[in-house]
Amino acid sequence: MKTILYVLAFIQLAFVSGSFAADANATKQAVPDLAAVKQYVKAVQEIEKNRNGKTPDWAAIDAQYELTLPAIKDIDVKCKTHYAEELGDAMKKCASGEKIAVNGQIIGKGFQHVTVLAIRQQLDLMAKASPAGEKASKERIAVYFEVIRPTLARRDKGFFEGKKTLEAAADAALEQLSKADTGNLLTASRELEDVIARTYALSMLYEFEEIEKLRDSDLATCDVKRVEAGMFYRIIQQRIEKRSPKTNEILLNTINGSYGAMNSQEVEKYLVTGLGIKLR
Amino acid sequence: MCKLCLWLIVLIIAIIGIVIVFKHSSSVALSIKPEVFNISTSQATIAWLSKEKYKGRISYMPAGSEGSPLPATEAFGVSGQHEVVLTGLRASTRYTYRIGNSKSLFQFQTQPAQNSPFSFVAVWGDVSDRIVPLIRSESGEFIVSLTPASDQKSDWFSDVRPYVPVYNLLGIDSPFLSATGDEHQSGPNNLWKLDWGGLRLIFVGGVAEPGKIAEMLNAPSAHTIGIITSLEVVGVSFGEAKLHSILVGHNKQQPTRPAAFVAVIGSGEKNVEIDGVQYFGVDTAKQTGAIRVDVDAESVRAVFVDENREVALKQPPLKQKRTCEECRRLADKGAYEESVKAYLEFIETHKGNFQIDDAYFAIAEIFDSKLFEFKNALVWYRRLATEYPDGTLTSLASQRIKYISAYPDHDYKPLAQFERIKAVEFARKKDQPEERSRILNEVTSLIKQYPDSNLAPVMQHWLANQYRLSEPDKAVEAYMMLRKNYSSHSESQEAMVEIGETYYDAGRYKEAIKAYNEALGELPALADTIKSQIARSERNLRRDKIAYVCCWIAVIVFGTAFIRKPRRIGARSIVCACTAFVIVGAVLSFYGWLIHEQFNSAREMVLIVSSFSVIAGLSTLISMKFSRRANIDSTGVFSAAVGSLAGIVFFLAGIYLAIYYIYVHYLIVVKL
Numbered sequence: 001m002k003t004i005l006y007v008l009a010f011i012q013l014a015f016v017s018g019s020f021a022a023d024a025n026a027t028k029q030a031v032p033d034l035a036a037v038k039q040y041v042k043a044v045q046e047i048e049k050n051r052n053g054k055t056p057d058w059a060a061i062d063a064q065y066e067l068t069l070p071a072i073k074d075i076d077v078k079c080k081t082h083y084a085e086e087l088g089d090a091m092k093k094c095a096s097g098e099k100i101a102v103n104g105q106i107i108g109k110g111f112q113h114v115t116v117l118a119i120r121q122q123l124d125l126m127a128k129a130s131p132a133g134e135k136a137s138k139e140r141i142a143v144y145f146e147v148i149r150p151t152l153a154r155r156d157k158g159f160f161e162g163k164k165t166l167e168a169a170a171d172a173a174l175e176q177l178s179k180a181d182t183g184n185l186l187t188a189s190r191e192l193e194d195v196i197a198r199t200y201a202l203s204m205l206y207e208f209e210e211i212e213k214l215r216d217s218d219l220a221t222c223d224v225k226r227v228e229a230g231m232f233y234r235i236i237q238q239r240i241e242k243r244s245p246k247t248n249e250i251l252l253n254t255i256n257g258s259y260g261a262m263n264s265q266e267v268e269k270y271l272v273t274g275l276g277i278k279l280r
Numbered sequence: 281m282c283k284l285c286l287w288l289i290v291l292i293i294a295i296i297g298i299v300i301v302f303k304h305s306s307s308v309a310l311s312i313k314p315e316v317f318n319i320s321t322s323q324a325t326i327a328w329l330s331k332e333k334y335k336g337r338i339s340y341m342p343a344g345s346e347g348s349p350l351p352a353t354e355a356f357g358v359s360g361q362h363e364v365v366l367t368g369l370r371a372s373t374r375y376t377y378r379i380g381n382s383k384s385l386f387q388f389q390t391q392p393a394q395n396s397p398f399s400f401v402a403v404w405g406d407v408s409d410r411i412v413p414l415i416r417s418e419s420g421e422f423i424v425s426l427t428p429a430s431d432q433k434s435d436w437f438s439d440v441r442p443y444v445p446v447y448n449l450l451g452i453d454s455p456f457l458s459a460t461g462d463e464h465q466s467g468p469n470n471l472w473k474l475d476w477g478g479l480r481l482i483f484v485g486g487v488a489e490p491g492k493i494a495e496m497l498n499a500p501s502a503h504t505i506g507i508i509t510s511l512e513v514v515g516v517s518f519g520e521a522k523l524h525s526i527l528v529g530h531n532k533q534q535p536t537r538p539a540a541f542v543a544v545i546g547s548g549e550k551n552v553e554i555d556g557v558q559y560f561g562v563d564t565a566k567q568t569g570a571i572r573v574d575v576d577a578e579s580v581r582a583v584f585v586d587e588n589r590e591v592a593l594k595q596p597p598l599k600q601k602r603t604c605e606e607c608r609r610l611a612d613k614g615a616y617e618e619s620v621k622a623y624l625e626f627i628e629t630h631k632g633n634f635q636i637d638d639a640y641f642a643i644a645e646i647f648d649s650k651l652f653e654f655k656n657a658l659v660w661y662r663r664l665a666t667e668y669p670d671g672t673l674t675s676l677a678s679q680r681i682k683y684i685s686a687y688p689d690h691d692y693k694p695l696a697q698f699e700r701i702k703a704v705e706f707a708r709k710k711d712q713p714e715e716r717s718r719i720l721n722e723v724t725s726l727i728k729q730y731p732d733s734n735l736a737p738v739m740q741h742w743l744a745n746q747y748r749l750s751e752p753d754k755a756v757e758a759y760m761m762l763r764k765n766y767s768s769h770s771e772s773q774e775a776m777v778e779i780g781e782t783y784y785d786a787g788r789y790k791e792a793i794k795a796y797n798e799a800l801g802e803l804p805a806l807a808d809t810i811k812s813q814i815a816r817s818e819r820n821l822r823r824d825k826i827a828y829v830c831c832w833i834a835v836i837v838f839g840t841a842f843i844r845k846p847r848r849i850g851a852r853s854i855v856c857a858c859t860a861f862v863i864v865g866a867v868l869s870f871y872g873w874l875i876h877e878q879f880n881s882a883r884e885m886v887l888i889v890s891s892f893s894v895i896a897g898l899s900t901l902i903s904m905k906f907s908r909r910a911n912i913d914s915t916g917v918f919s920a921a922v923g924s925l926a927g928i929v930f931f932l933a934g935i936y937l938a939i940y941y942i943y944v945h946y947l948i949v950v951k952l
Contacts (some may be wrong), residue, residue, distance in 0.1 A: 053881040080588075120417070127412035127439075169344065176385070182412070183313055184384040186443050187376065189416050194344060217745050219707045242419055242574055244397040245581075249672040258649055260683060261676040270675075276372060277344070 036071065037118075037140045043067040044111045044147050051094075051104055058095035065091055068111070075117045083114050101224045109231030115147040116196055116235050123189045127182070138178050141192075145174060148196070155202045159280050166202075170195045194277055197236050201271045201279050204232040208254075208264040215259035222259050230255050240274030247274040312379055315441040315456050316388040319422075321371035324388055326442075327363040327456040328379065336362030340377035342370070343387055349378075361460050372396050386442035389421055392477040394501065397576040400476070401585075402426055402508075402543070405568025408436040415440050418572045418585060422446070422476065424508065425453055426545050426564055447474060449485035449508065449545075471496070478503035479575045485510070490526050497530040497539055503577045504594055505537065510545040528555045540580060541593035551591050560591050578670075604639060611642065616650045637671040640664040644677065649703060652696040654684045687735045694730040698723070698739055706746075720746055737766035744778065752786040755779075776802055780813060789821040823947060827940045830933035837930045838898075841905040853904040861897030868892055880943065887942050895934035903927030 043064040050061050065087070072084045087110045090103040119141055126137040152166040160166070173191035180188040207229035211222050233255060241248040247270050254267060272279060314328040326338055335358050339349035354364045369375065372392040378385050392398045401420030403411070404427045414420070423437065425448045435455055437446045446453040451472055470486030473496045480502040484493065499505055509523065523542070531538040541558040548561040560582060562571065570585040573593070580594035604626040610619035623639045630636065644660035647653045661677040661684075668674055687695040701719060709715035720743060727739050744758035759775045759782070766772050776799035783792035796814045800807060842849075868889045872879070879885040907923030939946050 055881070055883070124413040124417060127416070128409045179383070181384075182439055183442070184386055186412060186416055186440065187385045187387045190374070190387060191343070193416070216702060216742050239419065242399055242572070244576055245574065245579065246576060246670075246672060247397075250675055253673050253676060257676045258645065258680075260649070261679045263675075263679045266675050266679070 033136060034139055034143065037143045040068050040071040040118075041143050041146055044115070047111070048108060048150075051107065056094070056104075058091070062091060062095065071118065072114055075114050075121070078121060079117045081114075081117070083110055086110060101220075102227050105224055105228045105231065109228060109234075112148055112151060112200075113231065113235050115144050116200075119144050119192070119196070123192070126189070127185055134182075141177065142174055145170065148199070151203060152195070152199050155199050155206070158206055159202050166195055166199050169198075193239075197239060197275050198277060198279055200232045200235040201275055204229050204236070205264055205268055205271065205279070207232065208262055208267045211259055211262055212264055215262070219259070226255065226259075236271075236275065240271075243276055244274050312382060312384075313438055313442060314379060314386065315445075315454055316386075316443065317445040317452050317454055317457075318365075319388065319391055319445055321391045321393065322369050323365060323367045324369060324375075324390060325363060325365050326377065326379075326388075327361075327454075329456060329459060330360050330362065333358050333360050336364050337380050338364045338366070338377050340366055340375050343374040343376045349376075361456075363456075372398075388443055392421075394478045395503065395577045396477055397574070398477050398479075399572050399574045400424060402562070402571045402573065403569070404545075404562070404564040405566070406432075406436060407568055407570065408434065408439075410568075410570075411437060412439050414570055414585070415444060418570075420444060420572060424448070424481075426508075426562060429453055429458075447483070449483050449510070451483075473499075475499070475502065477575065478577055479580075480505045482507045484508070484523065490522065493523065493526050494530060497527070498534070499537065502537065504575060504580055505539045506580070506593065507539060507542040508545070509542065524554065524557065527557050531556055543582075558591075558593050560593065604635070604642075607639070607642065611646060611650075616646050620646055637664055637668040637673060640668070641673040641677060644680070648680060648684070649699075652700050654692040654695055658684050687733070687738075689733050689735075690730055694726060694733045694735045694739070697726055698735060698742075701726075702742070710746075731765070737762060737769035737771045740766065741771040741775075744775075748778075748782050749785065752782050752788070755782045774799075774803065774806070777806065777810060777813075780810075780817075784813065784817055787820075789817040789824070792817045793821070823940065823944060823952065826952070827937060830936045830940075833933040834930060834937065837902060837926055837933070841902045841926065849901065849905070850908075853901055856904055857897040857901040860900035861893050864896035865889060865893035884943060888938065888946075891938040891942065892935060895931055895938060898934065899927040899931035902930050 046064045047061050047068070050056050050064070069084060072087065076082060076084050087107055090106040090110070093103040094100050094107065122137040122141045122144070126134050129137060149167065149170075152170055153164075156162060156164055156166050170192065173188055173195055177185075177188035177192060207225045211225045211229075214221050214225070233251060237248065240251065251267070251270050251274065254262060254270075268279060312328055312330065314326050316324055316326055318325040328336070330336075336354040338352045340352065341347065341349040352364050352366050354362050356363070366375070366377075369390045371390055374387055374389045376385050376387050398421050399419055400422045401414060401418055402424040403414070404425070407414065411423075415423070422444050423440065423446045425437070425446055427448075428450075429448055435441075437453070438455075440446075441454075450470075470484070471488035471492055472483050472485075474481045474483070478501075480496075480499040482493070482496050482505070484507060497505060507523070507527070527539045527542070539557060541560065544559055544561050545564050546561060549563045551558070551560045553559070563569075572583045572585055574581050574583065578594075579592065581590050581592050583590045604623060607619050607622040607626055610616075610622055620643055623643045627636055627639050640660055641664055644657050644664065647657035647660065658681060661681045664671065664677045665674050665681065684692075684695070701722060705719050705722075706716075709719065723739055723743050727736050727743070730736055740758060740762045744755050744762060747755035747758055756779050759779045762769075762772045763775045776795055780792045780795035780799060783789070783795060793814055796810050796817065800810045800814075803810065872885045872889050876882070876885055879888075903923040903926060905923070906926040907919045936947075936952075
């Protein structure tokens with residue numbers, strides 16, 4: 001009898017220690033990366049806060065930028081972008097007072113694009129990862145998302161009368177993603193991709209609406225808005241280019257065209273065609 | 281003891297049993313992986329196998345939509361093979377669905393309408409570990425597997441079958457159809473076709489009758505016809521095979537709907553165009569690979585996903601990459617007339633060239649925004665819109681046509697002068713006050729010169745907007761002029777709101793409220809916006825008044841305490857005030873550090889903490905001074921109460937003023 005009891009106790013112990021080991025393994029894989037992601041997100045948030053303040057401290061911003069560089073360089077290599085160079089250049093120009101309005105937008109929107117690319121990388125990784133790796137990717141996505149959340153909130157305010165539409169959709173997608181397994185991962189990741197695409201398409205549209213308002217009075221601000229629209233478009237361009245190269249060409253022509261020829265209603269029409277989703 | 285042990289063992293075994301059964305049942309629920317196939321623009325079939333027999337149910341709805349999902353049940357009775365047909369769907373729409381009460385949500389997308397663009401993915405080799413990210417990142421609407429199902433040791437596509445249909449050279453690649461023995465759909469076909477959007481894809485998987493191939497090439501509703509075949513089946517090299525002569529024969533007969541491309545599965549990667557048919561080789565000898573094919577009405581391209589290489593399978597007519605660099609260079613250096621001449625020469629020598637629409641637009645733009653010759657600009661914009669209605673610049677040209685055509689009066693003179701002022705003079709010199717004033721006067725003269733022009737109200741509105749930030753009174757005057765002289769014009773409709781905004785921006789809230797109230801009567805459609813502006817103006821007015829009152833209270837209390845004799849401040853009072861300053865400062869510094877993210881900047885936080893601390897110190901001093909002054913009763917209770925009250929009043933007034941002057945919007949925290 002005692003032997004049976006010992007055996008049963010041993011089996012239980014094996015189960016318990018096994019589950020602990022699995023947890024520890026998951027933590028071991030996730031923690032260092034997650035810490036780096038958190039460091040990146042915190043640094044970006046600090047940069048944005050400082051940059052949007054009344055008197056930006058460019059030395060402090062540069063110090064924070066150094067912390068984000070590993071993540072940016074990683075994205076540059078994987079996605080064939082040049083953000084390390086581009087953001088560094090914009091940062092230097094801002095510090096020396098050269099076209100701060102335009103270069104500041106390059107920094108802000110550049111970080112958003114890098115973050116979206118990082119989210120997409122994690123979605124790709126998730127699909128072929130072990131359960132522990134999958135869990136780690138889900139956690140990283142949730143942390144990365146905090147960088148772009150303010151943009152969703154701003155678009156909700158501007159396009160949905162403050163009703164949490166995009167933010168709620170994103171939270172639902174993140175929630176779905178956190179529960180998804182390999183079998184239904186695609187549903188959640190597509191939902192998240194759609195919210196991101198919708199947000200940045202509306203952001204681009206917002207800039208065009210602003211240009212329409214300002215083109216007769218403030219060309220300097222229009223130049224900044226054009227840069228912002230272009231940076232937002234970069235985030236969604238890949239999807240539009242894939243679906244419809246012609247729509248991509250039309251939108252690029254519009255971004256680079258004269259202010260007098262810009263029409264936000266036309267832009268919205270092409271964005272809907274190019275992305276294949278409703279914007280509002 | 282032994283009995284107890286026995287019971288314990290039974291209990292443990294029972295618990296383990298329950299856990300195993302529970303895990304097993306949940307894995308059964310999770311293991312249902314449906315397949316989607318037979319997708320058209322309006323219907324789709326979802327199928328799955330189950331060990332238990334039941335009648336399959338599905339709930340579905342367009343992805344991202346709100347509301348309750350629609351139910352669908354399979355047509356046949358209870359079985360372990362479930363097939364639910366969803367009908368009444370919308371084209372190019374992604375639907376989310378779940379089986380029964382399962383927690384897993386899946387999605388599929390209906391076929392696009394005839395001319396809508398889409399992509400599909402062709403893969404070969406073992407892609408099981410990358411098929412999910414591939415479908416996610418490449419947005420393929422279906423998969424073509426170039427590896428025969430018989431060569432797959434396991435199902436490589438099981439994770440994506442709920443989302444996209446899978447095809448191979450022989451037909452629909454479906455474990456469900458194979459299991460159910462649906463010969464009609466899953467049986468091997470040497471020759472079969474797939475219609476998706478405006479694409480007809482013909483699969484030649486074995487020796488087929490030429491007549492049947494020719495029949496399939498006849499696709500009146502398709503804008504693009506493509507063939508996927510294997511080299512071994514066709515026979516010898518490109519261009520000499522029998523299939524090629526069939527395609528050439530078809531293209532001669534139907535030049536408007538030619539066979540655009542042939543994907544040849546084999547060991548070569550040769551891309552060659554023979555007699556107008558684009559052949560491209562897919563080297564399936566490589567271990568694994570994926571191609572995304574982007575299909576548009578005018579063009580089709582194959583992108584080799586792993587190699588960052590693309591092949592144009594169908595090009596827009598006459599596409600040649602020739603541009604007029606010299607014409608652009610001339611325009612960039614300001615030689616506009618010469619640039620126009622160079623463009624005209626370019627058009628003459630490159631007739632039928634793809635880049636001609638760009639040249640038309642460039643000429644129109646030079647006339648429009650550089651030379652301000654709007655008649656000529658219109659001619660070229662219209663030419664572009666007529667000759668290239670589907671061009672990528674036509675949308676921009678249409679906007680300019682619309683704008684310029686609205687102001688043709690006086691032979692475009694007011695438009696030319698106004699546009700020149702805006703684009704050249706004002707853009708360059710608006711920051712120089714004297715020049716700015718001169719330019720605005722010039723616009724005023726222009727309005728006086730052409731008061732009946734269609735452009736006059738636009739110019740008047742522009743003028744008012746320019747005055748708005750720098751000279752509010754002149755702006756109001758200009759808006760009033762707009763209302764008076766051009767009351768029926770659309771620009772004047774919201775002039776009263778803009779007058780309100782001008783006063784609001786200038787901090788003249790009483791006048792702003794008056795203007796807004798007037799606008800409220802005129803524009804009931806904007807009632808909500810105007811009311812919120814009135815509320816904001818009233819709030820700001822209230823804040824100003826409170827600040828004014830607080831200022832007086834602070835001065836009176838401070839004056840009463842220190843100006844009237846005796847003015848001496850006791851050492852004890854100073855110690856108390858310093859203590860209050862230090863304690864409040866320390867507490868606020870700590871709390872501020874905790875919530876530092878709520879502040880706009882560190883400077884602002886330091887200002888608030890230090891001003892609050894100073895106010896606390898002064899309030900303590902005032903309290904003590906008042907206590908001593910009011911020391912009229914023996915117990916000291918009354919004097920303490922008076923002192924405290926004076927201190928509190930001064931403290932509240934001081935705090936309000938500090939927030940008001942440091943960052944007024946923080947008053948929202950205290951609902952002020």
